Every structure is written in C-alpha cells, then in structure tokens.
Amino acid sequence: MSITIEIKYPHCHSTNISQNGKKGNGKQNYRCGRCGQQFIGDYHMTYRGCRSWVVGMVKIMLIRGIGIRDISTTLGISITKVLKVLRTTKYQIKPKLSHYDCLETDEFWT
Numbered sequence: 791m792s793i794t795i796e797i798k799y800p801h802c803h804s805t806n807i808s809q810n811g812k813k814g815n816g817k818q819n820y821r822c823g824r825c826g827q828q829f830i831g832d833y834h835m836t837y838r839g840c841r842s843w844v845v846g847m848v849k850i851m852l853i854r855g856i857g858i859r860d861i862s863t864t865l866g867i868s869i870t871k872v873l874k875v876l877r878t879t880k881y882q883i884k885p886k887l888s889h890y891d892c893l894e895t896d897e898f899w900t
C-alpha cells in the first residue's frame with residue numbers, strides 16, 4: 791500500500807513541482823516549475839495557520855456563522871489568525887434593486 795500526496799504551489803496552483811534541497815531546519819524545500827518560486831509544503835509547516843487551506847476554511851466557517859473562538863479551536867490556529875482573515879477578506883453584498891421601501895434585519899451574529 792502506498793500513499794500519494796499531491797503537492798502544488800499555493801499561489802499559482804501548479805503541480806509541476808520539484809524538490810529543491812532542504813532548509814536549515816531540515817524541512818523539505820520545493821521549487822515551482824512554472825514560476826520558479828521556492829516554498830515549503832503544507833505537510834512540513836510547523837504552525838497550522840500557515841497552511842494554504844486554512845484561509846479558505848476560515849472563510850467558509852465564518853460564512854456559516856461559526857464563532858471566532860470555535861474556529862480557532864476546531865482548526866488549531868490562533869484567534870489572531872482568524873481575525874486577520876476576517877479583517878483582510880473583501881466581500882461586498884450587491885443589492886438586487888437600487889431602492890428599497892422597507893428593509894428588515896434578521897439576526898446578525900458575526
């Protein structure tokens with residue numbers, strides 16, 4: 791039985807990756823074949839908040855209305871990281887009409 795882990799560069803999503811030696815701390819270093827950038831794979835990151843999938847997962851959990859402390863505990867990242875994602879995410883709600891006669895606000899938790 792073998793386990794295959796697909797590694798791709800988080801910024802350009804290229805799977806044309808080659809190993810590029812090791813860092814001073816012993817972690818495997820990779821190089822993207824498309825743009826030439828060097829990076830450390832997700833599975834070698836010490837802090838979970840630096841992994842590439844964390845930001846997308848935090849956004850999904852924020853949209854679902856999960857609290858900041860719950861996201862931090864569930865994903866094993868700091869509250870500061872969750873707040874940074876919330877602060878730097880640009881999402882704008884576009885109204886369907888330009889003018890409304892009456893608006894109603896429902897519960898607003900996050």
Ligand SMILES: [Zn+2]
Pocket residue numbers: 799801802803804822823824825826827
């Ligand atoms: Zn690249």
